[in-house]
Amino acid sequence: MIRTMRRVRVMGxxxxxxxxxxxxxDLGSMHLGTPPRLPALNPSPTSRREQRLVRQxxxxxxxxxxxxxxxxxxxxxxxxxxxxxxxxxxxxxxRQARRLRxxxxxxxxxxxxxxxxQALLGKYRxxxxxxxxxxxxxxxxxxVRAYHVVLRPGQAAVVEPLRQALAEALDSAxxxxxxxxxxxxxxxxxxxxLPRAGRVERLLTESGVQEVPLPSGYERATAAExxxxxxxxxxxxxxxxxxxxxxxxxxxAAAAEVLPPMLAAAQDAISRLEAVGLAASTRTAFVLxxxxxxxxxxxxxxxxxxxxxxEISVEELPAAPDVGAPVVLQNPRLFRxxxxxxxxxxxxxxxxxxxxxxxxxxxPVFFGLxxxxxxxxxxxxxxxxxxxxxxxxxxxxxxxxxxxxxxxxFTIIFGVLFGEFFGDAGRRWFGxxxxxxxxxxxxxxxxxxxxxxxxxxxxxxxxxVLGVINAFHGHKRQxxxxxxxxxxxxxxxxALLAALERLPAQLLTPAVVALxxxxxxxxxxxxxxxxxELLATMGNILSYARIMALGTASVMLAVIANRLAGAMGSVVxxxxxxxxxHLVNFALGLFSPTVHALRxxxxxxxxxxxxxxxxxxxxxxxxxxx
Amino acid sequence: MQIFWITLSAAAAIGVPALATxxxxxxxxxxxxxxxxxxxxxxxxxxxxxxxxxxxxxxxxVVAMFIMLRAGG
Numbered sequence: 001m002i003r004t005m006r007r008v009r010v011m012g013x014x015x016x017x018x019x020x021x022x023x024x025x026d027l028g029s030m031h032l033g034t035p036p037r038l039p040a041l042n043p044s045p046t047s048r049r050e051q052r053l054v055r056q057x058x059x060x061x062x063x064x065x066x067x068x069x070x071x072x073x074x075x076x077x078x079x080x081x082x083x084x085x086x087x088x089x090x091x092x093x094x095r096q097a098r099r100l101r102x103x104x105x106x107x108x109x110x111x112x113x114x115x116x117x118q119a120l121l122g123k124y125r126x127x128x129x130x131x132x133x134x135x136x137x138x139x140x141x142x143x144v145r146a147y148h149v150v151l152r153p154g155q156a157a158v159v160e161p162l163r164q165a166l167a168e169a170l171d172s173a174x175x176x177x178x179x180x181x182x183x184x185x186x187x188x189x190x191x192x193x194l195p196r197a198g199r200v201e202r203l204l205t206e207s208g209v210q211e212v213p214l215p216s217g218y219e220r221a222t223a224a225e226x227x228x229x230x231x232x233x234x235x236x237x238x239x240x241x242x243x244x245x246x247x248x249x250x251x252x253a254a255a256a257e258v259l260p261p262m263l264a265a266a267q268d269a270i271s272r273l274e275a276v277g278l279a280a281s282t283r284t285a286f287v288l289x290x291x292x293x294x295x296x297x298x299x300x301x302x303x304x305x306x307x308x309x310x311e312i313s314v315e316e317l318p319a320a321p322d323v324g325a326p327v328v329l330q331n332p333r334l335f336r337x338x339x340x341x342x343x344x345x346x347x348x349x350x351x352x353x354x355x356x357x358x359x360x361x362x363x364p365v366f367f368g369l370x371x372x373x374x375x376x377x378x379x380x381x382x383x384x385x386x387x388x389x390x391x392x393x394x395x396x397x398x399x400x401x402x403x404x405x406x407x408x409x410f411t412i413i414f415g416v417l418f419g420e421f422f423g424d425a426g427r428r429w430f431g432x433x434x435x436x437x438x439x440x441x442x443x444x445x446x447x448x449x450x451x452x453x454x455x456x457x458x459x460x461x462x463x464x465v466l467g468v469i470n471a472f473h474g475h476k477r478q479x480x481x482x483x484x485x486x487x488x489x490x491x492x493x494x495a496l497l498a499a500l501e502r503l504p505a506q507l508l509t510p511a512v513v514a515l516x517x518x519x520x521x522x523x524x525x526x527x528x529x530x531x532x533e534l535l536a537t538m539g540n541i542l543s544y545a546r547i548m549a550l551g552t553a554s555v556m557l558a559v560i561a562n563r564l565a566g567a568m569g570s571v572v573x574x575x576x577x578x579x580x581x582h583l584v585n586f587a588l589g590l591f592s593p594t595v596h597a598l599r600x601x602x603x604x605x606x607x608x609x610x611x612x613x614x615x616x617x618x619x620x621x622x623x624x625x626x
Numbered sequence: 627m628q629i630f631w632i633t634l635s636a637a638a639a640i641g642v643p644a645l646a647t648x649x650x651x652x653x654x655x656x657x658x659x660x661x662x663x664x665x666x667x668x669x670x671x672x673x674x675x676x677x678x679x680x681x682x683x684x685x686x687x688v689v690a691m692f693i694m695l696r697a698g699g
Contacts, residue, residue: 545684552691599678
């Protein structure tokens with residue numbers, strides 16, 4: 001059901017507007033409406049000072065959020081807002097938030113630099129080790145130029161031609177050593193006399209090999225100088241990163257005391273300043289209008305008079321037809337998870353019917369009729385229990401788990417009625433027999449189709465009745481039209497059953513006569529489109545045949561999966577194939593019935609009565625962290 | 627010969643609507659993806675939109691089954 005709302009007007013001295021908003025924020029029950037339009041009242045524009053304050057508060061919030069995110073500081077589930085000093089030290093908080101943000105950004109930059117350096121030096125590690133081995137063997141004299149080269153696997157062939165070219169050019173006055181790296185690369189060290197360096201560089205270029213560029217900060221050093229330094233640096237980097245992490249933890253611990261209350265106070269202040277724009281005022285008085293849940297109205301008046309004074313007036317207004325009350329769905333605990341399915345569509349308008357209880361009854365029935373298998377139902381039950389334990393109350397996943405559990409129970413119930421346990425495995429293993437229908441038998445498939453269309457007829461007729469109730473308060477003519485449609489559908493069903501001799505044949509003529517009489521009345525009540533609507537409604541009822549189609553497809557796939565087990569030759573291979581096939585069928589069995597049960601509700605059922613467009617109830621309250 | 631025509635009729639009863647469904651969903655799919663990129667909150671509407679053309683296949687399946695059942699009877 002939709003919670004009953006009361007339209008209220010709060011009036012008081014202009015100077016008390018700020019305090020009134022504070023009280024309303026503490027109470028957290030009033031949904032503020034647009035500024036009231038009354039003679040002699042003007043909208044309450046925020047002053048320049050207030051606008052500047054809002055800008056500063058937004059900067060404070062942005063700084064605090066950035067610092068919080070960089071310091072990886074989680075927000076507590078509830079932040080105590082009452083502890084904030086009044087007036088709040090905004091200027092000092094803003095400076096503090098800025099300092100925290102800058103400190104956190106510097107820490108982030110430092111960590112990034114260290115990580116990048118570690119990654120870069122890590123790439124050189126293996127090559128360094130190879131070259132380090134070469135140096136240990138000989139050492140490099142001062143008058144010698146050393147070249148460090150890494151050859152890709154395909155380039156190794158250039159070593160011998162290069163050696164010959166060097167021998168010709170330098171007359172054996174060089175040293176060339178190679179080592180193979182793990183990835184197939186070849187590390188190459190070339191030592192030549194310093195005066196011959198220019199010639200050697202030309203030879204290297206002609207051979208298509210390049211010296212390894214050293215990392216930033218080591219460019220001016222020779223590799224002989226750079227390599228030991230790099231190794232030392234690589235060994236030192238983890239400790240430096242640990243140091244940064246320790247500093248982050250220390251800063252986060254210090255900020256944990258300050259940031260959440262600061263954020264909450266700033267967000268609350270922004271909300272209050274924005275709410276000023278929703279008041280209308282004269283020079284001396286202000287007026288606020290909005291909506292409060294009916295049970296909370298007395299507490300609102302008492303709290304305002306107690307905390308502000310008797311000059312505050314709280315008045316209940318008659319609900320204006322052109323001002324829609326905000327909508328909040330409130331259902332018994334059993335139906336509450338199914339609100340999720342209704343809230344996936346735009347909310348119903350205030351005063352219309354909340355379809356949640358009907359969805360809670362029909363959705364699991366449709367799902368169970370389609371899947372209808374004890375084995376799949378048990379698997380779904382396990383999945384539902386797992387999701388239920390992994391989620392917290394209030395989370396959408398928790399509601400999904402609860403819906404899954406109810407659907408699983410109905411799947412098992414229909415599984416028993418259809419005698420299905422992973423298709424026909426129950427019959428083969430322990431002689432399970434259907435109690436209602438055998439969905440593998442052709443005669444029963446027809447009965448199943450009739451059952452599904454019958455349920456569809458009931459569902460759509462219920463929708464039409466709800467449509468009559470919905471329209472009765474406002475559009476009497478529409479209500480009459482919908483009522484007539486419902487009656488005519490009943491008459492069509494009676495006429496068809498009488499023609500097929502499922503009902504006494506004497507009923508056929510009266511049903512047809514009644515249809516002929518009702519038809520012009522329907523056209524007068526709802527216009528020329530009414531007959532088309534009626535045909536569409538009949539089509540909607542036939543659409544429930546999908547329950548039978550999906551159910552039959554599901555059981556056939558399960559039977560095929562079981563037959564695969566015997567058709568593979570090997571029992572093990574057959575069992576694996578059967579298991580995989582059942583897994584696919586289970587996944588399909590979760591998805592298809594959900595989508596089609598939803599569609600039957602959203603299109604066939606809601607289409608008869610649902611009036612979307614309700615405004616969500618958003619009480620003016622304190623900032624929440626979740 | 628009769629069994630050939632019965633089987634062909636059943637195949638056509640499910641095959642033609644399946645092709646029509648595929649064509650309709652091929653038009654809805656890209657539009658749905660584009661809508662979701664801009665408004666992720668439309669996901670429910672999109673799923674329902676995609677399920678609407680499936681009615682053709684489902685009714686085709688029902689008709690095909692009736693053809694086969696009657697032939698069997």
